[in-house]
Amino acid sequence: MPGARISSVTLSPLYVPLKEPFVISLGPIAAVENLVVQLVTEDGRTGWGECSPYRTINGESIHTCLAVGKEIAQLLKGRDSSDIADAIAAMDGLIYGNSSIKSAFDMALFDLAAQAAGQPLFAFLGGKKDKRLQTDMTVSIGEPAKMAADAERFLREGFPFIKVKLGQELERDLARIRAIREVVPMNIPLRIDANQGWQNPDNAIRVLNALAPFGIEHCEEPIPRWQFLDLARVSAESPIPIMADECCGDEHDAERLIRLKACPMFNIKLGKTGGLYKALKVATLGAAAGIELQVGGFMESRLGMTAAAHLALANDAIHHCDFDTPLMFTEDPIDGGITYAAEGTIEVPDTPGLGAKVKAEWLKESWSI
Numbered sequence: 001m002p003g004a005r006i007s008s009v010t011l012s013p014l015y016v017p018l019k020e021p022f023v024i025s026l027g028p029i030a031a032v033e034n035l036v037v038q039l040v041t042e043d044g045r046t047g048w049g050e051c052s053p054y055r056t057i058n059g060e061s062i063h064t065c066l067a068v069g070k071e072i073a074q075l076l077k078g079r080d081s082s083d084i085a086d087a088i089a090a091m092d093g094l095i096y097g098n099s100s101i102k103s104a105f106d107m108a109l110f111d112l113a114a115q116a117a118g119q120p121l122f123a124f125l126g127g128k129k130d131k132r133l134q135t136d137m138t139v140s141i142g143e144p145a146k147m148a149a150d151a152e153r154f155l156r157e158g159f160p161f162i163k164v165k166l167g168q169e170l171e172r173d174l175a176r177i178r179a180i181r182e183v184v185p186m187n188i189p190l191r192i193d194a195n196q197g198w199q200n201p202d203n204a205i206r207v208l209n210a211l212a213p214f215g216i217e218h219c220e221e222p223i224p225r226w227q228f229l230d231l232a233r234v235s236a237e238s239p240i241p242i243m244a245d246e247c248c249g250d251e252h253d254a255e256r257l258i259r260l261k262a263c264p265m266f267n268i269k270l271g272k273t274g275g276l277y278k279a280l281k282v283a284t285l286g287a288a289a290g291i292e293l294q295v296g297g298f299m300e301s302r303l304g305m306t307a308a309a310h311l312a313l314a315n316d317a318i319h320h321c322d323f324d325t326p327l328m329f330t331e332d333p334i335d336g337g338i339t340y341a342a343e344g345t346i347e348v349p350d351t352p353g354l355g356a357k358v359k360a361e362w363l364k365e366s367w368s369i
């Protein structure tokens, strides 16, 4: 049975300053520049989506998202909102890549479909609330003393896992982890993320071996993404389990990494897969190959992170959550959605659909057709 047609599309930039710059080895981010998509159907429902383009990771910005988003809006207007596979194929037929902006449309389509089914999105995706979601909290890369102070604060705030941004010279990264371990006891797992910064496999193996005694749970993306052929060797020679992030975008990347036996863990982000439709494929492929999965994000608000949390409930192989960025915002522009409880616990809404929307006052400059 066909679903309601899409009668209008609205695109709105969402700008929110961060409490302090978020810094990774690829550079700093001072403010969030996201794009919000609203799909309205002929029967009067609104599907919400958001993306957070990350220039140095997926090659998109608020400007490219707006430009490509206008073309996608024209393509999807008038189509059956329930035929998500058809919409995904149409977007991929229009333009290669651009996974961020595509993910915002995908999210809004899934919101509409789950609303139409009268189910919360996680149930619509085949999931149930049979596990506890707990987010880590991330320490930006910087001076060791500042990083240790941040880690200590997150520990006091009750976060069960602390993620540390690294990816520079061995001595500097070692000093950072040493300083953090002086204030964070060994029973609290540290996760690290080099964001491709350790330059080559030999250097990465050297750094990973030096960091191993400090109780590191896993390490994201140790080497440049284009060196994925060498990731299996890094994994074999690293005492710390390796998680693919930047080199694992859509399901085709996932399949390639699985065939290469590149690493035991993947980090799934909607902004890399192009949305939930392909994220589910990555999760299915990963689960079948025995890959341990994390769901994370870029700088999404609680809207985008709510979609990520619904996804995290949809596959048993998803064990780790990295949903901390909304906690770095100076203000919260979202109504509904996930909430953050003690110990980094994430509560996912039971309302039909995504269960989150952007407060009207945050959607001033908009473009609609």
Ligand SMILES: [Mg+2]
Pocket (backbone or CB within 6 Å): 193, 195, 220, 221, 245, 246, 267
């Ligand atoms: Mg990462």
